Amino acid sequence: MYTYYALLEDIAYIDHFGVETGSIGETESGRKIPFVHIGAEKGSQIIVTGGIHSREHISSLLVFRQIIYLLNNFPSADLSSGGIYFVPMVNPDGNLICAYGEKSAPPAFRETLRKVNGGSDFSLFKANVNCVDLNTNFDARWGEGKHNVREPSGANYIGPRPFSESETRALRDFTLRVKPISTLSYHAMGREIYWQFGQNEKDMRRDKAIAERINGFLNYRLVNDDGTSVGGYKDWCISALGIPSFTIELVNDKKYSHPLTDDGCIDEDFEKNKLLPQNLLKFASDML
Template structure:
């Protein structure tokens, strides 16, 4: 199964409101499908890390089984070039010089553990939230952890940030793999911290995952949403930590079952917060 093609096929067949929020380095669309209406407004984005493509298929499950109040914008694959590399290798890259560049960064032909985009930038450390201050950050192109030349240097990052500012969401969720944890904290003010931890506990109750905090992390989409927009924002890591990367299709049923009620739970918590 090619998860990227499945996402695009699903998108073409989707009967609801849909659109591209932007394009990748290599010109691939970043698709978005809208479900529901009214508040709260929530953005859920998946597969910003290439090897974590299993989350893009979780997105299709969320859309197919959507049953929640509020308006949800689902972005199944935020890093389409990276996912294409992780699944199909250099056959997904048409330009020979680009292929040579990526082969050199990767150290070979096997891209199954690739995380970055087609510029060798890790999109989830490319946002303007203590950019470049993460303990694992690197400062030249690589298959993971390169922060880019500046915050939002990448078209995928700029597209997601601009779309988020346009929607003005009440919360965002980013799906990653692996670890079965929910990251919720990024230097919030005390009142926001109490609010966000309460929501994280509710998400933990419905998934069975643990609320967690990672000191030394910076530059992520969650971090930027918390810092720039002052909204609750969560990174949910699917798949047991005992699994190897990339988490495979055999885990999808379990992951979908664990995360089935995340949209509804989040919407209910956000509505309770507004009371």
């Protein structure tokens, strides 16, 4: 499993090469949520995120591999038209709970975690340390989702109010500072692309065109929104910021199931996705 500790080591390693790294803010238990920036400071920016759901550690690994690929193959990192902010792991606390159980959390959280989880095996856990599903906690038709639950849970708990969690506030504030022209969020699993959230017709045409260009590389499945999923980062980016935003579900679900214990399960997906950040920056810039 790709853990927060491995990510911190990886980021410390690339830091030596003068890459801009930093933190978008802190988790509920005070851990830093790292970012890596590659490309020009000025011009159009996009944000690529992974690891908002604890058990989807391979999405963090994929994002970090994208960073390494970009640094190795475009050493000058001159993307000319702008830059890419990578946030490989939005939910470090949840990642460590998945890997090491409730003992990875500060003592005050442990009893609830254990009770909500119903045992010591956290390998399917998706939430943060407060048992909130961060990808339901954004202010985008918050609480209207088909699978939303209203009490602490390993998945689908929306939290007491929109942006109740420091992780979602950190990502919101970071996004408002960066003002990206597009965002890309990696999840697992199922090889699908989500791109809709009640856009007006004009934006719908724009976003569908970009989704189709993305799928030219991926050959996944473009999913039409049925209105049952709300409160996610992509949903907020589309509805509050009016920018094209995409959720990509990695991993062939015919071949693998959760918990994803084999890091090799993203090897094929990495080949398809390795150039996507640079390409999305271009696709979205073309549409401005």
